Amino acid sequence: MGAQAAWISGGRLHLHHGPIDMIVGVEGPGAAAGFARAIRRFDTLLEELAAELPRLRSANGALPRGDVARDMVHTAGRFPEFSTPMAAVAGAGADAVLAALMDGPGVCKAYVNNGGDIAFHLRESAVFRAAMAGTGGQIELPSTCPARGIATSGWRGRSQSLGISDSVTVLAEKAALADVAATLIANAVDLPGAAEITRTPARDLYPDSDLGARLVTTHVAPLTAVQISTALTAGMIRAESYRAAGLIHSAALTLGPQTRIAGLLPLTQPEAIHA
Amino acid sequence: MSGEKIRCDACPVMCFIAPGNVGACDRYGNEGGQIVRSDPLTILDRRLEGGGAVRPFLTHDWDGTFSDEDIFISGVGAGTTYPDYKPAPFIVSREVAGADTVTVVTEAIFSYCGVKVKIDTDRHLGTEGAVVRAGSEAVGHVTTSEYGSQMLSLGGVDHLTGGSKAEGRVTCDALLRLCNREAVDLSIEGGATVTVQAGMAPIVDGAREARMRVGCGSATIGMFASQWLGLVDEVVVVDDHITGVVSEHQAGKVLDWPETGIRIKGRRSTPGRYFQVAGPGQGWGGTDIEDPLSILNPWLEKKGARPGLTLLMVSTTGEHAAYYVLDDALEPQPAPMSAALQPSVDLIAENCEPALCTVMFQAGAGGSLRSGVTQNPVLLTRSVQSGETQVTCGGVEAYIWPGGGITLMVDVLHMPEGSFGYVPTPALVAPLEFTLPRAAFSALGGHDAAVRSIADIVEKGGEYGADMRLSPPKGRG
Numbered sequence: 001m002g003a004q005a006a007w008i009s010g011g012r013l014h015l016h017h018g019p020i021d022m023i024v025g026v027e028g029p030g031a032a033a034g035f036a037r038a039i040r041r042f043d044t045l046l047e048e049l050a051a052e053l054p055r056l057r058s059a060n061g062a063l064p065r066g067d068v069a070r071d072m073v074h075t076a077g078r079f080p081e082f083s084t085p086m087a088a089v090a091g092a093g094a095d096a097v098l099a100a101l102m103d104g105p106g107v108c109k110a111y112v113n114n115g116g117d118i119a120f121h122l123r124e125s126a127v128f129r130a131a132m133a134g135t136g137g138q139i140e141l142p143s144t145c146p147a148r149g150i151a152t153s154g155w156r157g158r159s160q161s162l163g164i165s166d167s168v169t170v171l172a173e174k175a176a177l178a179d180v181a182a183t184l185i186a187n188a189v190d191l192p193g194a195a196e197i198t199r200t201p202a203r204d205l206y207p208d209s210d211l212g213a214r215l216v217t218t219h220v221a222p223l224t225a226v227q228i229s230t231a232l233t234a235g236m237i238r239a240e241s242y243r244a245a246g247l248i249h250s251a252a253l254t255l256g257p258q259t260r261i262a263g264l265l266p267l268t269q270p271e272a273i274h275a
Numbered sequence: 276m277s278g279e280k281i282r283c284d285a286c287p288v289m290c291f292i293a294p295g296n297v298g299a300c301d302r303y304g305n306e307g308g309q310i311v312r313s314d315p316l317t318i319l320d321r322r323l324e325g326g327g328a329v330r331p332f333l334t335h336d337w338d339g340t341f342s343d344e345d346i347f348i349s350g351v352g353a354g355t356t357y358p359d360y361k362p363a364p365f366i367v368s369r370e371v372a373g374a375d376t377v378t379v380v381t382e383a384i385f386s387y388c389g390v391k392v393k394i395d396t397d398r399h400l401g402t403e404g405a406v407v408r409a410g411s412e413a414v415g416h417v418t419t420s421e422y423g424s425q426m427l428s429l430g431g432v433d434h435l436t437g438g439s440k441a442e443g444r445v446t447c448d449a450l451l452r453l454c455n456r457e458a459v460d461l462s463i464e465g466g467a468t469v470t471v472q473a474g475m476a477p478i479v480d481g482a483r484e485a486r487m488r489v490g491c492g493s494a495t496i497g498m499f500a501s502q503w504l505g506l507v508d509e510v511v512v513v514d515d516h517i518t519g520v521v522s523e524h525q526a527g528k529v530l531d532w533p534e535t536g537i538r539i540k541g542r543r544s545t546p547g548r549y550f551q552v553a554g555p556g557q558g559w560g561g562t563d564i565e566d567p568l569s570i571l572n573p574w575l576e577k578k579g580a581r582p583g584l585t586l587l588m589v590s591t592t593g594e595h596a597a598y599y600v601l602d603d604a605l606e607p608q609p610a611p612m613s614a615a616l617q618p619s620v621d622l623i624a625e626n627c628e629p630a631l632c633t634v635m636f637q638a639g640a641g642g643s644l645r646s647g648v649t650q651n652p653v654l655l656t657r658s659v660q661s662g663e664t665q666v667t668c669g670g671v672e673a674y675i676w677p678g679g680g681i682t683l684m685v686d687v688l689h690m691p692e693g694s695f696g697y698v699p700t701p702a703l704v705a706p707l708e709f710t711l712p713r714a715a716f717s718a719l720g721g722h723d724a725a726v727r728s729i730a731d732i733v734e735k736g737g738e739y740g741a742d743m744r745l746s747p748p749k750g751r752g
Contacts, residue, residue, distance in 0.1 A: 004731070019288055131712065131713070205296070
């Protein structure tokens, strides 16, 4: 079954192939041509990645041939902690489709949302808004903010995590960078040895997992406020180190009721919802 | 069963999937050594509103012209993932009114469930608390009398699992048929037998009920007193609950209605309003009387009774009406109703609504099925309670009880036909959909990787031979 493109309401484009679902939005006089370029780029994306999957699932090896695969390898390699290029897969895919989309005139604002990892483009005075997982808040990015990628990671949902954070959202220059950083910061939000945390070898859950025998979180029993704070602090140390190294712009780390912010995250809180 | 891991060939990722697991997409899994995906499901299409029939759905019918707001993938036929912690069968991405939303679609197995039945009738069906039986098994009880209706509570976990095996089986069967809008015969201990079918008139002891009362006797007086003034000297609206007398009633007083010397049996509540004028039954106004004069005591001359005084007695539905004139001995004698008065009786009947049976499915969705949505179930509960997550059954918005848990109530008449099924545990199976903003779905730990577009579901479902049908959404918007 090949890649599919479908129009959904709001004039948006839904791209789907295998495990990939992307939502693409474009504003500007060049929107139609931009969408066409995005579809063309998406068409072969999964096949390119699948062809080099064994390499992308291992931490070392020869440089792959595909552009997106190379970007994944390079991006993962910028971080000192263990990861495989697969940590960048969603973000790098979004970056690649956005880059194709932008390769022409008349696009004022565009985004490619690849399952929550988002690459976006903003021209002067445009603002990008994204709802923020875990906090109920909204991120509001003016075009003056240098970040053009957002990614979120956590142990819930399908992504495997070595940590226990509910969500780590990262703003970075590219979605691929944000993707890897979110994964690695989420891994650091942890309480090593705590009895409240249940872990399982990654490959027992998914035989193909790039994490192999590493223990991934499968359950977190209720934690005390002190435990939550301790785990978040561990994550903050890693987040701040990435900020200092210029890898990320900012990050928000959420575990249970607590959220910590590294850097300046333009977060607005909506009014509380009343039943 | 095969214990082998198998290669999924649905997409180029070619996941190696262990038995009971799913691939990277969450769309395909290894079930007993086979790569499987969705079950048949029902798609609600707003474009079919206004008479479109439910029809089988084939992928080649799909013209691709729809907006997300036209289409709602319902839980009907969606199947169930088991064990519960697996993502629900369909997690659908839609844009509604400009916002990204996710709808989690499943068929839920409800061990805690039942129906509340509202039967529009004045007739006495049974005393509050009386046991309701289907065949010889107890399946519920009579609960409160409401305004013009009698409520039954049927099913619930105690009947499904707390009694004998036969009781559970019969209860499950009665609930299933009621929810799928079939007629079910029920007998009430010490009371009537009644045939209940959602959306149809109740049949009480073999007689089909036609009209629902316009109001209680007192309310009827309040509504029509001014129309009787000058046409008749006295009006009694006979009602098992509150019988009204116009000359004594406040509605008559403000019209300077003259006293008539009438005396009503029963317990006077407030002026012109009487309780317990007779026993409950199948007769006038839900009483056990066939002759309305039996609720009257001798008339008092000193209070205004006189030969020639005219009296209208009428029931709360206008179904029964009689006209009398007092003779020289101050005894009411039947007489033909005047042509001027008949329209007021007709007006009572005209103001009555058709008597119907309403079947509300009530169930607890706060259990393990929540983990088909999120790995942290209580977050879903809180999201539902805060109003952020909308709960529907077959596309029909469910009422969620305040307080703890997710206790829902929904009118089965609005749901697609054949929405309900059962499992022999016994429990009912009903479609259930949770709809929430995409961001909120992620925030509560939703199975993000399982989110799919409508187009994807339509196409892939067809490819795997899964039956689909299109159905107009009923009773919505």
